[in-house]
Amino acid sequence: MTHEAVNTTVQPVAESAPVVPQKPRKHAELRMTDALRRLLSNMGAPLVSFAIFLFAWSQIAEHVKVNFGSIPGPLAVWHQGVILWDEHWAERAKEAEFYKDLAKHRAEFLATHPGQTFPDIKYSGPPTYLDQICTSLETVFTGFLIGSLIAVPAGILCGLSRTIHNAFNPFIQIFKPVSPLAWLPIVMILVSALYNPPHPWFEKAFLSSAITVAMCSLWPTLINTALGVASIDKDYLNVARVLKLGWWKKTWRIVLPSALPYIFTGLRLSLGVGWMVLIAAEMLAQNPGLGKFVWDMFQNGSSDTLAQIMVAVFTIGIIGFALDRLMLLLQRLVSYDGGKI
Amino acid sequence: MSDYVELFNLTKTYPTPKGAAVIVQDFNLRIKKGEFVALIGHSGCGKSTVLSMLAGLNDISGGGIILAGKELSDAGPDRGVVFQSPCLLPWMTAFENVLLGVNQVFFTASKTERRQIAEYYLTVVGLGDAMHKRPPELSQGMKQRVGIARAFALSPKMLLLDEPFGMLDTLTRIELQQVLLDVWQRTKLTALMVTHDVDEAIFLADRVVMMTNGPAAGVGDTLPISFPRPRNRAALLENTEYYRCREYLITFLEERAHRKTSLAKAA
Numbered sequence: 001m002t003h004e005a006v007n008t009t010v011q012p013v014a015e016s017a018p019v020v021p022q023k024p025r026k027h028a029e030l031r032m033t034d035a036l037r038r039l040l041s042n043m044g045a046p047l048v049s050f051a052i053f054l055f056a057w058s059q060i061a062e063h064v065k066v067n068f069g070s071i072p073g074p075l076a077v078w079h080q081g082v083i084l085w086d087e088h089w090a091e092r093a094k095e096a097e098f099y100k101d102l103a104k105h106r107a108e109f110l111a112t113h114p115g116q117t118f119p120d121i122k123y124s125g126p127p128t129y130l131d132q133i134c135t136s137l138e139t140v141f142t143g144f145l146i147g148s149l150i151a152v153p154a155g156i157l158c159g160l161s162r163t164i165h166n167a168f169n170p171f172i173q174i175f176k177p178v179s180p181l182a183w184l185p186i187v188m189i190l191v192s193a194l195y196n197p198p199h200p201w202f203e204k205a206f207l208s209s210a211i212t213v214a215m216c217s218l219w220p221t222l223i224n225t226a227l228g229v230a231s232i233d234k235d236y237l238n239v240a241r242v243l244k245l246g247w248w249k250k251t252w253r254i255v256l257p258s259a260l261p262y263i264f265t266g267l268r269l270s271l272g273v274g275w276m277v278l279i280a281a282e283m284l285a286q287n288p289g290l291g292k293f294v295w296d297m298f299q300n301g302s303s304d305t306l307a308q309i310m311v312a313v314f315t316i317g318i319i320g321f322a323l324d325r326l327m328l329l330l331q332r333l334v335s336y337d338g339g340k341i
Numbered sequence: 342m343s344d345y346v347e348l349f350n351l352t353k354t355y356p357t358p359k360g361a362a363v364i365v366q367d368f369n370l371r372i373k374k375g376e377f378v379a380l381i382g383h384s385g386c387g388k389s390t391v392l393s394m395l396a397g398l399n400d401i402s403g404g405g406i407i408l409a410g411k412e413l414s415d416a417g418p419d420r421g422v423v424f425q426s427p428c429l430l431p432w433m434t435a436f437e438n439v440l441l442g443v444n445q446v447f448f449t450a451s452k453t454e455r456r457q458i459a460e461y462y463l464t465v466v467g468l469g470d471a472m473h474k475r476p477p478e479l480s481q482g483m484k485q486r487v488g489i490a491r492a493f494a495l496s497p498k499m500l501l502l503d504e505p506f507g508m509l510d511t512l513t514r515i516e517l518q519q520v521l522l523d524v525w526q527r528t529k530l531t532a533l534m535v536t537h538d539v540d541e542a543i544f545l546a547d548r549v550v551m552m553t554n555g556p557a558a559g560v561g562d563t564l565p566i567s568f569p570r571p572r573n574r575a576a577l578l579e580n581t582e583y584y585r586c587r588e589y590l591i592t593f594l595e596e597r598a599h600r601k602t603s604l605a606k607a608a
Contacts, residue, residue, distance in 0.1 A: 238428065242422050243418050243445045253441065
């Protein structure tokens with residue numbers, strides 16, 4: 001494009017190419033072994049460690065007895081996972097059957113009783129494992145959304161003004177370490193007292209869990225946003241001053257994009273905390289998600305209990321991991337530094 | 342022509358536990374409209390401080406600055422600043438970086454007109470093909486071209502250049518001096534440039550103002566540079582007058598820049 005780019009790149013290649021003709025092949029070989037080594041390290045090492053983990057688990061499982069038999073090994077847990085998966089599709093098939101029958105009945109009824117209305121009936125089977133996962137995801141995202149909507153603007157204000165930061169800081173420091181188990185009863189009491197609309201959009205248990213998630217997960221976002229905004233490059237602010245950008249424009253076009261990598265680091269941490277908090281909140285609030293599943297299975301006390309709970313543990317772990325990757329992906333899409341932090 | 346910019350008794354002090362530290366004291370300078378003035382001095386003598394006070398980015402401790410009949414009190418887009426580091430916003434393309442300022446100044450113009458202004462100045466500085474790249478994809482020289490385009494695109498009353506080529510290699514610096522001179526030739530904006538490069542000062546400026554060393558730095562001497570414009574570097578290098586100017590400036594920096602402090606000590 002410019003002269004400086006052309007001048008510096010063309011010459012060295014022309015000089016070095018005829019002198020060492022065999023060098024490229026050596027490079028290629030080196031690169032091959034290098035790539036192989038990296039592949040082994042990237043793929044092989046986790047596979048080996050996972051195999052060791054499974055082996056150790058199955059060995060320990062055989063030898064540890066609890067009051068309803070032995071601890072389930074990896075195979076038993078896998079089996080239980082398959083059962084839960086099958087149950088879901090069996091339940092869906094039942095549901096489809098039910099609605100098919102219902103449609104038939106409705107057609108017959110309307111044919112024989114013209115002018116009358118057929119009652120609106122919903123299928124009321126128990127929520128399956130996959131349904132519970134979906135409920136959990138909805139709850140955590142609702143809570144995370146509420147938390148972020150509070151945390152990001154509050155963080156920006158804290159970062160922009162030392163005074164506001166000083167005013168907020170005691171609350172941040174005091175409320176940050178509070179466990180979800182302490183928030184939940186307060187939230188539940190408040191929700192049941194204040195949330196009584198005639199046609200509720202949300203279940204109370206859902207709302208309580210989501211708000212608890214919000215209360216516990218907003219802190220990393222708030223702190224990181226404040227840090228990101230406070231540590232904005234002075235040069236960027238000088239640009240804003242020279243151009244006399246208004247407060248909104250400055251915040252929106254300069255402060256926010258500059259702090260975005262920090263904000264996303266905060267959001268990632270927040271979503272992780274939210275997901276962890278959610279399970280506890282659902283257990284207590286009886287929100288029909290994974291937490292309630294674990295609690296119900298524990299209360300059942302059948303021989304499958306431990307296997308089912310372990311399925312839940314793995315599910316929770318894998319989803320948590322997926323959520324983190326999702327946030328990282330989002331961060332790479334929107335922040336200018338491509339998610340380096 | 343009357344004085345367009347006037348810096349009178351400009352003073353900058355910083356409070357320290359041992360009393361006020363005087364960086365710049367009684368700095369007086371008048372610049373005519375369309376004049377290109379270079380301010381040279383040793384590193385840390387306070388020349389950048391003078392410029393940033395003029396830009397409104399640094400508070401004035403004493404004296405004042407008048408630009409086009411008004412006393413300055415704050416930063417504003419009527420002064421286009423080219424910073425030493427290009428200060429481009431990395432999340433915007435080169436074009437958007439320029440457009441941000443254009444939108445701010447020409448808010449009454451239509452969207453198409455504003456885009457045309459930004460495109461025009463980016464093309465003039467030689468970035469017609471790269472204007473939609475983001476700063477991380479640009480070389481240091483290209484970034485500074487954007488910085489120049491951004492300052493000129495504001496159509497400011499005055500141009501302020503704070504060692505704009507200080508971070509570039511020699512070849513790129515020579516290239517960008519030419520770019521700057523070409524753009525300046527079209528607009529004839531009143532300009533003040535801070536530099537410690539004597540050749541750069543002679544090549545670009547109508548007048549070189551030499552600053553004494555700090556603390557309490559001020560104007561030591563001025564040297565008018567009367568080469569005709571548009572200037573050509575090759576022709577200039579063959580001119581004996583060029584070397585006379587160069588010698589004069591270097592002598593000042595080597596010997597006389599300290600005069601004020603030695604006088605103060607004697608008194």
